[in-house]
Amino acid sequence: MEPETQPDGIFQRRLFLVAGSFTLGLAAAQEMAAPLAVDGIDLIDALFFLLFFGLFAWIAFGFLNAMAGFAVMLGTGPGMPRWLAQARLPKKRTAILLPIYNEDVTAVFRRLRAMSDSVVSVGAADLFDFFVLSDSHAENEAAERAAFRALRETSRVPVYYRRRTRNIARKPGNIADWVRRFGGAYAHMIVLDADSLMSGAAMARLAAAMEARPGVGLLQTIPAIINGNTFFARWNQFAAVAYGSVASAGMQWWSGSEATFWGHNAIIRVSAFAQSCGLPLLTGREPFGGHVLSHDMVEAALLRRRGWAVHMVMLPEGSYEEFPPTLMDHAIRDRRWCQGNLQHVRLLGTAGFHWVSRLQLLMGASAYLTSPWWLLMLAMGLLEPLRAGSAGMILLPSTWLLALTVVLLVGPRLVALLWLGVDSRLREALGGTRRVIATVLLEIPLSAFVAPLTMVTQTMAIIDILRGRPSGWSPQRREADGIAAADALRHYRLHMTLGGLFLVAIVAGVNGAMWTLPVALSLLAAPATAMLTSRADVGQWLQRKGLFLTPHETANAIAGERRIDSTTRDPARFIPETSWSRMFLASRTVRLLHP
Numbered sequence: 001m002e003p004e005t006q007p008d009g010i011f012q013r014r015l016f017l018v019a020g021s022f023t024l025g026l027a028a029a030q031e032m033a034a035p036l037a038v039d040g041i042d043l044i045d046a047l048f049f050l051l052f053f054g055l056f057a058w059i060a061f062g063f064l065n066a067m068a069g070f071a072v073m074l075g076t077g078p079g080m081p082r083w084l085a086q087a088r089l090p091k092k093r094t095a096i097l098l099p100i101y102n103e104d105v106t107a108v109f110r111r112l113r114a115m116s117d118s119v120v121s122v123g124a125a126d127l128f129d130f131f132v133l134s135d136s137h138a139e140n141e142a143a144e145r146a147a148f149r150a151l152r153e154t155s156r157v158p159v160y161y162r163r164r165t166r167n168i169a170r171k172p173g174n175i176a177d178w179v180r181r182f183g184g185a186y187a188h189m190i191v192l193d194a195d196s197l198m199s200g201a202a203m204a205r206l207a208a209a210m211e212a213r214p215g216v217g218l219l220q221t222i223p224a225i226i227n228g229n230t231f232f233a234r235w236n237q238f239a240a241v242a243y244g245s246v247a248s249a250g251m252q253w254w255s256g257s258e259a260t261f262w263g264h265n266a267i268i269r270v271s272a273f274a275q276s277c278g279l280p281l282l283t284g285r286e287p288f289g290g291h292v293l294s295h296d297m298v299e300a301a302l303l304r305r306r307g308w309a310v311h312m313v314m315l316p317e318g319s320y321e322e323f324p325p326t327l328m329d330h331a332i333r334d335r336r337w338c339q340g341n342l343q344h345v346r347l348l349g350t351a352g353f354h355w356v357s358r359l360q361l362l363m364g365a366s367a368y369l370t371s372p373w374w375l376l377m378l379a380m381g382l383l384e385p386l387r388a389g390s391a392g393m394i395l396l397p398s399t400w401l402l403a404l405t406v407v408l409l410v411g412p413r414l415v416a417l418l419w420l421g422v423d424s425r426l427r428e429a430l431g432g433t434r435r436v437i438a439t440v441l442l443e444i445p446l447s448a449f450v451a452p453l454t455m456v457t458q459t460m461a462i463i464d465i466l467r468g469r470p471s472g473w474s475p476q477r478r479e480a481d482g483i484a485a486a487d488a489l490r491h492y493r494l495h496m497t498l499g500g501l502f503l504v505a506i507v508a509g510v511n512g513a514m515w516t517l518p519v520a521l522s523l524l525a526a527p528a529t530a531m532l533t534s535r536a537d538v539g540q541w542l543q544r545k546g547l548f549l550t551p552h553e554t555a556n557a558i559a560g561e562r563r564i565d566s567t568t569r570d571p572a573r574f575i576p577e578t579s580w581s582r583m584f585l586a587s588r589t590v591r592l593l594h595p
């Protein structure tokens with residue numbers, strides 16, 4: 001039985017994406033593998049066909065998703081369901097859970113204070129409670145408790161703190177323990193990460209929406225990235241704003257009531273979570289066994305299995321997070337996600353899962369498997385002429401296939417840029433047409449240049465996992481300024497070695513090797529790229545030049561003011577509540593129109 005919040009025509013939407021991706025992948029794989037069939041087909045030829053089909057279908061899905069999102073944005077805008085677009089205070093109590101693990105205490109409680117003040121500003125101080133759920137080491141407890149007591153004394157919203165002495169199952173274990181001990185007192189829980197920030201208006205809207213639709217188990221917001229300081233963080237911050245709206249609209253369009261969960265910036269019905277989301281302890285040892293690491297997508301699937309709707313929602317504002325400051329910090333977090341997502345392969349056969357939930361679990365794992373597939377494709381492209389004993393045979397795509405590949409790879413960004421051409425307010429918020437064009441002309445080549453680094457990094461992570469090496473649980477670095485040359489050289493030594501091998505093949509005149517020159521140069525330059533993009537002064541220089549801007553800082557950057565200081569990084573700046581406060585004070589049932 002479909003939930004009442006399931007949008008009309010959802011089957012046709014999903015058929016468009018799945019059938020379209022399959023058809024494009026099959027046509028491309030047949031065209032690419034045609035030369036291999038001249039002398040018969042063997043096992044390696046079949047493997048080449050399957051690899052190319054999977055990779056091409058994957059990029060086709062991303063392009064079709066962007067096209068769907070663009071059509072949605074052109075038609076009605078991302079919008080929100082009517083039951084979500086109602087600006088009113090909820091009637092039931094909601095807990096706001098903030099799990100932390102050896103974090104910067106000052107930054108965490110500064111964000112908490114900003115959210116507490118924001119909740120008060122919309123008149124909801126008696127409807128929300130904050131819980132700081134610590135898994136930090138014992139030596140950090142004193143500082144956390146001191147910051148907690150200071151906040152509790154001044155906050156008009158109740159704040160509670162607890163540190164577990166046994167960190168069982170990491171963050172999901174902490175949340176599950178809270179649900180068992182305290183969940184019965186609350187209708188909903190809003191789950192955050194240590195770097196999350198949500199406005200009181202957004203939290204009130206989400207809680208009221210859950211009350212309006214009792215069949216909804218989870219609402220996942222799409223947080224905006226803020227506080228980028230280094231070149232790497234600012235680059236990803238801009239990309240999320242410039243390209244994210246179209247991609248998110250596409251995801252929302254086809255996921256319907258079978259959306260996923262990202263583990264933070266989401267509201268969950270506590271009773272639904274308690275009855276549905278007991279995570280299994282997987283048999284065997286880590287990394288494939290043990291506790292489920294990427295718990296969020298599994299919990300979304302478990303909620304849907306019990307009949308609860310899971311939706312992705314695009315709020316106009318009020319949901320934020322931060323991004324890792326460097327390529328190396330991102331790789332550490334990505335390594336943990338890689339292990340968790342590969343665990344999902346073991347859960348694909350779980351009884352009762354909706355087929356879309358299975359698809360999302362498979363897509364999560366495939367997102368990492370594509371990296372070794374691309375690397376294997378490059379290697380096969382170099383080895384095939386030698387294996388076939390034909391010095392003249394080079395595995396190259398036909399003209400139409402090469403053109404289609406470029407369109408599908410770059411297409412999602414181009415579609416997003418088309419939307420920027422339509423949405424003048426967003427374009428101006430990013431600095432105006434000239435600055436957006438200049439940033440994109442820098443961002444697209446940069447993304448292409450860094451892609452081989454991600455390919456090798458993720459491939460190394462998968463090899464580590466297959467060797468039985470779990471990711472562990474290390475504190476996440478939220479801020480950085482620069483990477484030492486020795487650290488960069490050590491971290492990227494395998495990347496450079498592989499880049500050197502590609503360069504040797506080029507110099508040796510191996511057929512088709514010249515096509516790998518961009519990959520070779522990218523890998524050889526990996527340490528320099530990581531060091532450059534990790535620098536805060538480069539990020540600040542780009543901001544002063546009006547590049548990689550985001551809406552909250554556009555006015556300051558255009559005026560030529562330098563704002564990268566403690567004031568700029570005050571999270572309270574990102575919670576504009578004035579209009580919401582007036583509306584709540586005037587009426588508890590004012591209808592908001594999405595801009």
